[in-house]
Amino acid sequence: xxxxxxxLELNNTEEGLKDPKIIQIGICIGKEISxxxxxxxxxxxxxxxxxxxxxxxxxxxxxxxxxxxxxxTIAQEISDLxxxxxxxxxxxxxxxxDVGALMKLFLDNDVIFExxxxxxxxxxxxxxxxxxxxxxxxxxxxxxxxxxxGYDFKGDKHRADIDAYNTLVFWFKLLERA
Numbered sequence: 001x002x003x004x005x006x007x008l009e010l011n012n013t014e015e016g017l018k019d020p021k022i023i024q025i026g027i028c029i030g031k032e033i034s035x036x037x038x039x040x041x042x043x044x045x046x047x048x049x050x051x052x053x054x055x056x057x058x059x060x061x062x063x064x065x066x067x068x069x070x071x072x073t074i075a076q077e078i079s080d081l082x083x084x085x086x087x088x089x090x091x092x093x094x095x096x097x098d099v100g101a102l103m104k105l106f107l108d109n110d111v112i113f114e115x116x117x118x119x120x121x122x123x124x125x126x127x128x129x130x131x132x133x134x135x136x137x138x139x140x141x142x143x144x145x146x147x148x149x150g151y152d153f154k155g156d157k158h159r160a161d162i163d164a165y166n167t168l169v170f171w172f173k174l175l176e177r178a
Contacts, residue, residue, distance in 0.1 A: 002029060003029070003030065004028070004082065004091050005091060005093065006027050007093070007164040007167060008022050008026070009023050009057050009160045010022055010101075011023045011045045011047065011049055011050055012050065012053055014052045021045035021046075021047065022045070022101060023042065023049065024040060024042055024057070025043060026039065026040045026163060027039050027078060029081060029085050032172060033168075033169055036169070038164070039077075039078075040160050040161035042067045043064065043105070044064045044068040049063075049064060056158050058156065058158075071111055075112075078113075078115070082115050089117040090119045090121050092120075092123060092171045093123065094123050095122065096124075098120070123170050127174075142157075153166050154169070
């Protein structure tokens with residue numbers, strides 16, 4: 001089975017905005033940890049990147065102005081990757097919401113995207129179940145949760161492609177445990 005993991009970075013504030021805009025999309029595709037491929041795209045949010053997000057993610061106004069692709073191009077490139085690799089229909093995510101946010105971005109830009117099922121496989125939910133079963137608190141970021149389970153987070157946190165990579169690694173590690 002070939003899986004696709006998805007992560008988004010949003011233009012947000014420390015307090016949190018009601019509907020923060022997507023500024024980076026990351027996906028990873030693989031059948032096992034040793035063959036995971038990483039992809040990322042910048043999205044121009046038509047607003048300045050907040051200072052908080054630049055500090056958190058390293059994403060700057062320059063990145064989204066000069067490195068962004070159109071939403072339709074991103075959707076086509078993701079679609080081509082899904083078709084090429086014949087990925088499982090439900091994306092692997094850390095925490096729910098990214099699939100819906102991405103689909104809303106496509107819809108808001110009149111982009112037809114005929115992939116992804118009605119579900120996402122949430123690694124955070126599985127992690128929470130396992131920690132609750134062990135009588136522990138099910139809280140934590142992706143990196144701290146991986147560490148608690150004995151796995152290493154690789155790369156810089158809060159980069160869509162890096163977070164998608166680690167989410168997929170965590171998924172494979174949990175599959176091995178099952």
